Amino acid sequence: MNRMHGIIFAYEQRGELRELTERRTAASMPFGGRYRAVDFALSNLLNAGVTDVGMVLHGRYQSMLDHVGSGKVWDMSRKRGGLHLLPPFNYLHEWGVTPFRGKMEALAGVRDYLNEIRQDYVVLMEGDLVSNLPLADILEQHIRTHADITAVCGDDSFATENGTYFEKDPDGRIREVLFNMHQPRGYRSLDVFVMSTDLLRSLVDECQARDQYSFRRDVLQAKQDLLHLQSYTFSGFAAQIRSVQEYYDRSMQLLDKQIREDLFTSDRPIRAKGADKASTYIGPDGVCLNSLVAEGCRIEGTVVNSILFPGVTVEKGAKVEDCILFRGTTVREEARLSHVITDKHVELLPGRTMVGHTAYPIVIAKGSVI
Amino acid sequence: MKKECIAMLLAGGQGSRLYVLTGAMAKPAVPFGGKFRIIDFPLSNCTNSGIDTVGVLTQYRPMELNSYIGSGQPWDLDSSSGGVHILPPYMGSKGGTWYKGTANAIYQNIGFIDQYQPEYVVILSGDHIYKMDYSEMLRRHKESDAACTISVMEVPWEEASRFGIMSVDGEDMITEFAEKPRQPKSNLASMGIYVFSWKALRRYLTEDEADPGSENDFGKNIIPKMLADGQRMAAFRFQGYWKDVGTLTSLWDANMDMLSPESGLDLSDESWPIFARSVDAPPIYMGGDSRVSHSAINRGCDIEGTVENSVLSPRVTVEKGAKVSYSVLLPGVTVETGAVIEYAIIGEGCHIGKDCRVGGAPDSALDGKWDLTVLAPDCQLEDGREVAPGIMLDHHGKEVLK
Numbered sequence: 001m002n003r004m005h006g007i008i009f010a011y012e013q014r015g016e017l018r019e020l021t022e023r024r025t026a027a028s029m030p031f032g033g034r035y036r037a038v039d040f041a042l043s044n045l046l047n048a049g050v051t052d053v054g055m056v057l058h059g060r061y062q063s064m065l066d067h068v069g070s071g072k073v074w075d076m077s078r079k080r081g082g083l084h085l086l087p088p089f090n091y092l093h094e095w096g097v098t099p100f101r102g103k104m105e106a107l108a109g110v111r112d113y114l115n116e117i118r119q120d121y122v123v124l125m126e127g128d129l130v131s132n133l134p135l136a137d138i139l140e141q142h143i144r145t146h147a148d149i150t151a152v153c154g155d156d157s158f159a160t161e162n163g164t165y166f167e168k169d170p171d172g173r174i175r176e177v178l179f180n181m182h183q184p185r186g187y188r189s190l191d192v193f194v195m196s197t198d199l200l201r202s203l204v205d206e207c208q209a210r211d212q213y214s215f216r217r218d219v220l221q222a223k224q225d226l227l228h229l230q231s232y233t234f235s236g237f238a239a240q241i242r243s244v245q246e247y248y249d250r251s252m253q254l255l256d257k258q259i260r261e262d263l264f265t266s267d268r269p270i271r272a273k274g275a276d277k278a279s280t281y282i283g284p285d286g287v288c289l290n291s292l293v294a295e296g297c298r299i300e301g302t303v304v305n306s307i308l309f310p311g312v313t314v315e316k317g318a319k320v321e322d323c324i325l326f327r328g329t330t331v332r333e334e335a336r337l338s339h340v341i342t343d344k345h346v347e348l349l350p351g352r353t354m355v356g357h358t359a360y361p362i363v364i365a366k367g368s369v370i
Numbered sequence: 371m372k373k374e375c376i377a378m379l380l381a382g383g384q385g386s387r388l389y390v391l392t393g394a395m396a397k398p399a400v401p402f403g404g405k406f407r408i409i410d411f412p413l414s415n416c417t418n419s420g421i422d423t424v425g426v427l428t429q430y431r432p433m434e435l436n437s438y439i440g441s442g443q444p445w446d447l448d449s450s451s452g453g454v455h456i457l458p459p460y461m462g463s464k465g466g467t468w469y470k471g472t473a474n475a476i477y478q479n480i481g482f483i484d485q486y487q488p489e490y491v492v493i494l495s496g497d498h499i500y501k502m503d504y505s506e507m508l509r510r511h512k513e514s515d516a517a518c519t520i521s522v523m524e525v526p527w528e529e530a531s532r533f534g535i536m537s538v539d540g541e542d543m544i545t546e547f548a549e550k551p552r553q554p555k556s557n558l559a560s561m562g563i564y565v566f567s568w569k570a571l572r573r574y575l576t577e578d579e580a581d582p583g584s585e586n587d588f589g590k591n592i593i594p595k596m597l598a599d600g601q602r603m604a605a606f607r608f609q610g611y612w613k614d615v616g617t618l619t620s621l622w623d624a625n626m627d628m629l630s631p632e633s634g635l636d637l638s639d640e641s642w643p644i645f646a647r648s649v650d651a652p653p654i655y656m657g658g659d660s661r662v663s664h665s666a667i668n669r670g671c672d673i674e675g676t677v678e679n680s681v682l683s684p685r686v687t688v689e690k691g692a693k694v695s696y697s698v699l700l701p702g703v704t705v706e707t708g709a710v711i712e713y714a715i716i717g718e719g720c721h722i723g724k725d726c727r728v729g730g731a732p733d734s735a736l737d738g739k740w741d742l743t744v745l746a747p748d749c750q751l752e753d754g755r756e757v758a759p760g761i762m763l764d765h766h767g768k769e770v771l772k
Contacts, residue, residue: 033653034669072443257655264652274444274648278637279404279666279681281629290658295405295669296638308653 004139005052005119005197006045010038010127011088011106012059012099016161016243019365020343024063026241027127030326030344032254032263033307034294036067037241038127039272042074042083047268048135050123052081054113056106058088058099073273081118086110105213107204114204117197124200124215126191130250131238132263132270133192138232142194145172147230149199151220152192155235157184161242164189164216166231174229177220187231189216190238236262248341248361251307251324255290275310275327285316301331318348322358326366340364371451373486375508375565377421378479379412380472381496382429387617389772390746390764391717395434397616398496401700401718403628403637404668404681406646407438408615411501412494413445413454414644419504421492423452425482427475429459429468444647457482471586477575483568491571493564493588499624499635500561500612501642507565507606516604517570518596520544521563523608533559534589536605544603547593558605561612564588570601611635622715622742625681625698629664649684649701659690675705683718692722697729700747713759717747726751730759741772 010027017026027038038055045053053076057064064085070076071083088100088109100106103124107114121139133152142150151174153166165186167176178186193215203219212218220229237259239250253259264270277296282288286299293299294310301318309327314320317334328345331337335348339356343366348354352370356362364370385397392400398409409426416424424447428435435456442454457479459468469475476483476493483491490511492504502521511519522536530551536558537546546555574592578584584591597603611634615621627633637644651670656662661676670685675692683701688694692705700718705711709722714729722728728751729743741760745751748765757763764770 255655260652260655269650270652271650276643276645278644279628279668280654281638281666282662282664284664286663288656288662289660290656292653292655293667294653298638 002049002051003119004048004050004121004123004135004194005117006041006050006054007107007122007124008038008041008053008055008127009103009106009124010055010057010061010064012061013128014162015128016245017241017247018244019363020244020247020341021060023060023366025060025127028061028064028067029128029241029247030309031130031241031247031251033292033309034275035130035270035272037130038064038068039270040130040132041125041127042068042071042076043268043270044125044131044133044135045123046074046076046271048139050135051076051078051083052117052119054084054086054110055127056086056100056110058106058109061087067273069273073271084113086113100213102213102218103215104204104207104218107200108208108213111204111208114197114201120197121194122197122200124191124193124195126240128241129190129192129238130241130263131190131234132236132265132268133190133234133238134268138192139194141232142230145230146228148195148227149220150194150230150232152190152194152232152234153187154190154238155233156188157186158188159184160188160240160246163240164191164220168231172231172233174220174224174231177216177224177229179216187233188238190234190240244341244361244363245359248324248339252305252322254292254307255305277310283316286314301333315350324361343367346370371486373423373452373488375421375490375492376423376425376452376483376486376488377412377416377492377494377504378425378427378476378483379409379494379496380475381409381426381435382469382475383495383497383616384430385497385616388621389618390744390762390770391618391621391715392431393746393765394431396428396430396432396496399434399438400615400621401683402499402615402621403625404666404683405648406637406644408499409435409438409496410445410644410646411499412496413439413442413447414642415500415502415504416492416494417446417645418642419502421504422447422449423486424454425457425479426454426496427457427469427479429475432456432458438647440647445645452486455482471591472588473575473578473584473592474586476571477579477586480572480575483572488568491566491568493566495562497614497616498562498612499615500608501610501639501644502563502608502612503642504563504565507563510604510606511565511567514541514543514604515602516543517567517601518593519565519604519606520593521561521606521608522558523561523612524557525559527554527557530554530557530559534562536560538605542605542607544597544605547597549589558607560589561608562589562614564593565606570596618715618742618744622698626679626696628681629666629679651684657690660688675707696731706753712743714743714745716745717749717765719748720745721750723751723753723755725753726755726757728757732759735759746770 076083167186280297283300287302296311301314318331321338332350336353381398385392442448447454657674668684674690675688678695687704689707706724708725744762746765
């Protein structure tokens with residue numbers, strides 16, 4: 001099935017990820033021990049047979065370029081179609097130093113690319129969504145209900161940073177589009193939208209003519225009565241990576257077997273770049289409990305309730321609890337970490353202690369030696 | 371396209387001494403060290419040594435190996451001007467035959483090698499675990515102006531009679547070669563890794579093929595003939611870890627060696643990575659009641675039980691109350707609750723039912739005849755089954771003799 005085209009928004013957006021997004025966007029945030037957030041969008045697309053994908057970039061995208069490369073991991077390095085990276089340099093107008101103000105402006109920036117789309121349908125996705133969505137089902141429902149736009153939502157009103165929420169009729173039609181609420185209500189938008197390619201092009205042109213840039217305000221809210229907006233409710237795990245707290249809480253949920261089975265369901269595998277590292281080794285005195293551990297780690301100390309990315313070393317006598325340690329982190333002898341997120345290649349010298357709290361995990365910036 | 375040096379990897383071995391593990395695949399495709407297969411070692415050595423063109427000679431049950439190698443991308447061997455090529459026997463206008471011996475396999479692919487007009491050809495085999503820089507061996511070959519260079523390592527004198535033994539002069543040039551000598555004159559053993567000047571090798575292969583009495587084998591025919599003809603033959607001394615994993619015991623040993631880098635087999639050294647085609651699976655999960663010690667674990671493993679001194683390949687499940695020790699579990703094995711596995715090699719996709727007992731420690735053998743327990747790939751053991759030490763089961767769970 002290749003009736004749908006994917007567009008992933010991976011440009012820099014305002015968020016609360018602090019040091020973690022000093023050198024990357026939310027879409028290339030490491031997640032779940034061996035993934036980047038964008039691996040989920042790319043794998044969701046691939047698992048629905050979608051291999052023609054455009055990825056809109058603007059700002060801090062070096063990390064993303066390194067990660068996706070030609071798209072080979074997702075079978076998207078193709079002669080016809082495949083993955084197209086869309087940096088801002090094709091923008092007709094001055095693209096400036098500030099990131100896009102919204103999706104419609106980002107799409108206007110790649111307007112020529114939209115002309116080249118061969119498929120009848122398009123799915124717009126945010127690169128910061130970690131979920132295993134059945135996109136084939138979503139398209140099927142979109143066609144069946146004759147909707148103009150199908151918006152995917154979770155069945156919760158979980159407060160996500162900068163979230164959008166829907167109120168809907170019993171038949172699933174969207175009645176109200178809400179955002180900037182003090183107390184969220186309705187269904188949380190996963191910011192995944194399916195529509196016909198023709199409709200997308202005309203909406204982009206219309207918005208551009210009026211200097212409108214926001215998809216949720218200038219399209220969803222403004223045209224609520226003119227267009228048939230249908231919801232698709234997804235009740236599985238769906239995390240949006242927009243603040244340190246959300247990142248930490250959502251990561252830790254992976255220690256729950258049910259959630260792992262939901263996110264890593266074997267009929268829709270999530271693909272990620274390999275790490276070319278040897279097996280993980282747990283030493284004679286190593287202890288590793290209720291934790292997710294990637295390859296190439298060496299654990300001689302104690303690790304509890306934590307997530308370890310490839311190549312993490314925990315030396316003898318060191319203790320790591322409720323932490324997320326990115327690739328290449330080294331925790332030396334007798335060091336103690338609790339409720340800490342270490343970015344890549346952080347080193348904790350012998351005996352050092354860092355203690356955060358469930359409600360305020362500490363972030364240690366890339367390459368720090370403490 | 372002209373290349374200075376290309377490699378030819380002999381991967382046709384049936385691996386009959388690995389018994390049920392090689393029932394459906396060639397020996398080089400057998401999983402090793404959790405995430406690798408044996409062939410990853412020579413292929414990665416080539417890449418790390420700067421050799422970008424490799425011919426892989428296959429013959430016995432090649433499907434698994436073919437799909438594993440694929441385009442060669444995991445080893446960076448998918449370049450358009452070289453890369454990895456699978457070379458099965460083929461029919462020409464004058465007919466064709468199976469590969470009769472190691473030398474004949476190369477002889478049948480003279481056409482492949484000639485395409486690259488190489489000065490040198492490295493001959494490798496697909497059943498050794500080691501890390502070697504072939505470019506250093508090539509330098510030794512050039513500097514000694516040899517027609518053939520053979521890599522050698524010192525082995526304990528008492529074991530020397532199990533190997534092909536080289537005698538050398540003061541400049542480490544080979545003076546004599548003896549295959550498994552009863553009374554070894556030296557303890558320098560051939561590792562089965564050769565560098566040849568292609569012009570010389572091409573001539574010897576052609577002559578060897580014309581000799582009806584020849585077994586068309588490098589060790590038995592080509593090397594002795596070149597020595598007898600007074601060709602310059604250099605020894606290249608290798609120091610480091612090297613193991614022929616052609617038997618069940620040596621395969622198990624090498625897996626255990628990987629757990630202790632003191633053995634010399636350190637696979638985490640980033641200056642010489644061993645590449646592999648890896649499976650896509652989530653990271654390892656180790657549960658709240660799990661106990662894992664001195665073990666290697668891989669992607670997709672789900673451990674709720676106890677694992678000691680063992681090597682677990684990707685997607686292995688060890689349920690609560692199950693215990694695995696001193697064992698090698700190949701990909702996709704499930705060990706149900708209460709089962710105990712000791713001193714065993716468990717083939718790909720095996721399912722060990724509840725409360726099974728598989729294998730045992732060396733001191734548990736009653737008659738003093740102890741051995742590893744081995745299960746063929748896809749063997750399904752019903753709950754409570756006992757498999758004594760030294761027993762080997764086929765994929766139906768029936769006992770087979772070694």
